[in-house]
Amino acid sequence: MAPGAAVVTRVIRYALIVILAAVFFFPVAATITNSFMTVTEIGERYASGNQDIQAFVQTGEGENTQVGKIVKKSVSLIPLRITLSQYYTVLIEEYKYLNMFWNSVKLSAGITVLHVFIAIITAYVFAKVEFRGRDIIFFIYIVVMMMPFQVTLLPNYILVRSLNLLDTYYSILLPGIFAPFGVFLMRQFMKYIPDEMIEAAVLESDSVKDLFITVIIPMAKPGIIALTVLTFAENWNMVEQPLIYLSDALKHPLSLALNSIIKSNNAIAFAGSVIYMMPIIILFLYFEEYIIQGLENSKL
């Protein structure tokens, strides 16, 4: 390839990357900047319906003189007046949102920790322990994983109800802990841990705990971190499970509240969204290399 053509290709590639990055970053940036807007400005910009347009048409002299309010009703990155009123409402005035944030933390962290623990052990069994029917059981795991969430929702609900766990955190925690995806991911990861290393470790110590601490976990660290982040993110965003299993609004996570805030009170939706996405962004920033490495090593 000629040097000139290479430069042009590179320029086009970078331009495409910049455009895509801008497109993907725009909603995040808009959410953050709009969280500093006044309630009035948000009401004017994002009011539902086309009342402003109608009002304009009634007062305008011609059909095509659409200026004024129609311009206002658009997304803007720069607030007309910067205020912390949305944060005041979310963090101070409406304590329920803080409560929901901690509910989200409790549920997501609890499910993540337990799920990762279960997934590591189960995945090791499926990857390294030979026993009769292993592949069939794992196949069932895969089938369950491939099923849409809605398919297992009803059996899960019946089970939870029969266990008298409705309206308790266990109704969310238990199905989450035993989700098949983590097992599948970790099995894929552990499959590529050399058996010799495991045998060597077994020779060193008969303890399973030592085996995991000295060999399995260090070797599967990128996978564990990737699984941790992915599980946390998945459970941080859950809406259907709390909506179905938890009737007590005080137990609802922030993801569910945010869903209703956007519908009923969009004045604080941006601040709520910023708080809501912060943990995920921080986790991703911190564990970015592990996530990439883990997903690569799992050969998914």
Added chain:
Amino acid sequence: MQVNKKLIAQRSAVIFLGVMLFFTFSSRTILYYMTPKVTAARPESGYITTTYSFGNVRTYSEDSFELKLHFRLNQGIYISEVLVGKGSTVREGDPLIIFDKRSCDDLLDAKRRELDAVLIELSEFEKGFADRIAQLENEIESCSKEIAKLDASIEENYVNDAQLVEIQHEINAAQADYETAEKKHGELLELYESGAVPKSEVDESGTNLARLKDRIQLAQERYNRVQKQLLEQGLKQRDELAKRKEAARSDLKYMQDTGIYNGKTWVSIMKRVDEIKGQELELESTVGTYTLTAPFDGVVTEINAEKGMMYYGMDTLVTIRPYDAKTVLLVPLADGQEEIFKENTDCEIEYEEEKIRGKIAGFRKHEGRMHMVLEPVVEAGAELGRGSESGLETGSNTRSGSVSDSGAGAGNGAGSGTEDEAGEGRSRHESSPFAGIRDGSYIRINIKSEFIRTIVPNSAFVSQDKVYVLKQRMGFWGEEYYVVERQVMTGTGNEYVTQITEGLSPDETVVTGWDRKISSGMRVMLPLK
């Protein structure tokens, strides 16, 4: 780069968690300090006493009699003495004002002369009117005759007119000459044919005959011309006469119908005669005796005369109120203010330090301005009686004395008897609750409303028609209060409370005070007492 990203993530995590934890533990405390504190109260029911202030009030009696001359005088009467003052008690026939004798006589003489002049004017009018009627009738008659004469002439084409007759005679003479000449010409022709006469004679005769024929023709033409002129003149004259006759007839009818002659009528002159006679009688009965006397027993409520003053009529000299007359208070109202007040509403009138019970008797226009009429409400047992023989009636109004004093002071120069009567009048005058209120004074009227179901303090109003209603809801920490702006319709009110007629029910709670600005939907607390 990776390290930096991790570091940023770490620090962000610490800050984020720190912020979340901080607000988790302190938001309730912060909220306590940030939440507006309000006071609230439930609407009360009861009565609202509204106080209205009015200036320039005056007392007025329905049965008061105003002594005055009811017409304007060309020359004034000099007032020699004023024997009574405001508040003086008088009896029927008591002298009130003494006029100067000379000016009264002059005035009477002038009035009599004025009457004589009008009577002369009346007789002149009567004579002139009759003469004019006769004149018009004569004119109509003569016009009719002339028209008839002209009509006859026109009908016979003026053939008997002297001019036409003369011309006709000329024509007849010329025709006779022509016939003679024609006969002679025939004879000459015969002679010429026989050769008796030369042809020149025949020609001469023929020429003469033609001349005579022309003469007849000219005379006939003149006759026709003159006749035509006469006809035209006759028709023109007839038209003019017809117009004159019609004008005279019209004038006659107008005069007969309206009675107007020279811009006057008999009725108008007679009216002036009666008016002047009435004025003369009025003058004779008042200034004729040089003294203005009281027409009945009563109290002098107003006197506008003083010694040395010239009086020119029309203005009230003295107002006398009968003893038992009802005195009301006239309160001047601003435009549209009468709509605020209702008739027959009880009220309390505050004048200086005194409080008088009264009621709104109605509204009336007085001197071009709407006034509210207030009547006193007399307590049972304190009913005012008609003036007794002694004329003494004790009252509780102590301020009346000062008014009477000033009234007595106005009657300077009165005799001792008059002073005594004035003193008696003071006692009588004191019997009216309004008697002590000086004209032009400032009063306050307290009006108690009807029973009102919803009364809120004025401090509850955010604007003229908006209040904040306190609502309760279940918050995270339990029951919490918030405010909702409510548009209401207000009724009566005073400086403390206002009636709510619509928009608020008695079981709701309104916010009556706040320590900082609040808005609709805002969460509030109730520690303010």
